[in-house]
Amino acid sequence: MNVEQLLKEEIKKAFRNLFDTEMALDQVNLQPTRKEFDGSHTFVCFPFAKISKKNPEETGKMIGAYLSEHSDAVKSYNVVKGFLNITLTDKVWISVFKAIWNAENYGFLPPSGKEVMVEYSSPNTNKPLHLGHLRNNFLGYAVSEILKANGHKVQKVQIINDRGIHICKSMLAWQKFGNGETPESTGLKGDKLVGNYYVRFDREYKAEVAELAKKYAQEEEAANLDPQTLKKEIDRKNKEGEPLTETEKEQLKLAKPLLEKAEKNAPILLEAQALLKRWEAKDPEVYQLWMQMNAWVYEGFEDTYTQMGVNFDKLYYESDTFLLGKDEVLKGLDAGTFFRKDDGSVWVDLSEEKLDEKLLLRSDGTSVYMTQDIGTAILRFRDFPNIAQQIYTVGNEQDHHFKVLFAILKKLGYAWAEECFHLSYGMVDLPSGKMKSREGTVVDADDLMQEMRNTAAERTQELGKIEGFTEQQATELYDTLGMGALKYFLLKVDPKKRMMFDPEESIQFQGNTAPSIQYTHARIASILRKAKQLGLVMEEDDLKDIDKLEEVESDIIYTLNDYVHKLKEAAKEYSPAVIAQYTYELAKSYNRFFQEVPIFKESDEAKLKFRIAFSSVVGETISKAMGLLGIKVPDRM
């Protein structure tokens, strides 16, 4: 039974009989009653004053009086400043509970027949995963689960950016300075090892740029100028808001072009570019090395994904799709959708879409990000012809990129482009500001996850909560709690918003956190264990003997009933935060119930059994909701 629907029907009737007006059902807007007032549903009367030709206060009173007289469901009402608050009878709540309790698969909607693809993760293969990737992965995974619970079929995929200049940089540094190091020889995870060489490349590169720029300065007869050092000093001053001296301004004008020239001509960069060319020409030696280093990275990523608890149905590799992208661009060129400039580069004109011109192929024929994204999108729809929608979980710094991508696909005549969606999420900031790998202010994903598990272990041991646990059970619990805390922290914030992560303060286990919710679940599990021991099981008939509920009980039934609404809302908004907030509310109300209402002391057996069944439903709902977020719940903690 749907309470809201029922109530709306009744209000509709009230309008018909009181004001002789026929309302559409969706005109009747109910909202949850704020807790400082009595009631569960609130009808806002202001918009209907015109229909009733009475003031809102009067309108509310008339409807309320009508309802309490004519409807079995309404126990009482009150009107505060034009807000009609409706209290339903306990009988209604009991039947709502019964429906949920009896439901075969409560919280999972029937199959919709819709199939969607969710892309998430999609890292570069030159660096280990960091905090930003964690938000991405948890978000993509949770959205996938939410869509599944809404009855859709979901394909989880990612594109691995395994080609390009970045991986060549790591390869080159490894060739030059690696001395044949491998993950085995160093004991490092593969992604970490490769990442180290990327950093090494950058260091060498910077040194060469500084050297070269100095040399250029000497050639320009500005022997005293050290462009790199000058630039650093000026950047620092700009950042801290210090004014620049006149000499510095003069020197900067001189140094800038020299520096740019050096950045383009540093020998190590030229070498990396040469390596990329050889890779594109499928030089066996280069290819071999590339496969080797990528294999290391994948192995490392695989480990990190396992820790994160995420997975994929299919992986796409940029090295497989970028050529398809080129083909599509050339086809588009032939068809006149794109145009070629004098230097041979290929462009698309999107001025009609209020976006400007965009490069698709460089003058030397090499592809850009856009090229391969076109290829990948097309390939995916070939692989999965039934998908209605493609969702890209990518940070909001790419907002413009995706606008352009979707516009291009539309221009190429792909109807499905209309249904492509960029699930854009905000950056994760540190107290020190933005994460920058070059400045070493990155929070490594593996390290952070380990730290969370350690903290969970410490906290649990402090509280003395692992009596009777085996070593393995304890380890599992620490993982459940630590990873839960981390996932919940990153998911409870609206994905669209940028968020702050303070490593010190973010690791909390009290309040609006996963461990606190998990704790509620463990308490419920404890009650259920005891009930089982006592052989207490509720039968449907027991519900007939209950005619009165505690206030907190009907509150919780309202919340349980609201789960499906939240599930739909979360899917519509692509927001796991909706589920996170909901779960916390539910756990919080249950904690109040736990505190206020005794269970095993209850002398009325029907009530006692009801409270056990009721607890069980709350526990299951918590478990399901947390499951959507990829968070496990323990039975003991």
Add this chain to the structure above:
RNA sequence: GGCCUCGUAGUUCAAUGGAUAGAAUAGGUGUUUCCUAAACAUUAGAUGCAAGUUCGAUUCUUGCCGAGGCCA
């Protein structure tokens, strides 16, 4: 320079145009003869500034200030 986000308690986050702007943390004060105190109860504290739209604006519009991003 053009375009796009975002400004809410000390801090981290909420609020389909609705009521006295919710939580959590940090700070006060309480609650363990009772099913797990990672809990509960209680107290104090906020919409960047200025206009406009209306019965009503944190939400919509414009301007300014501030933070971040994208495109050159």
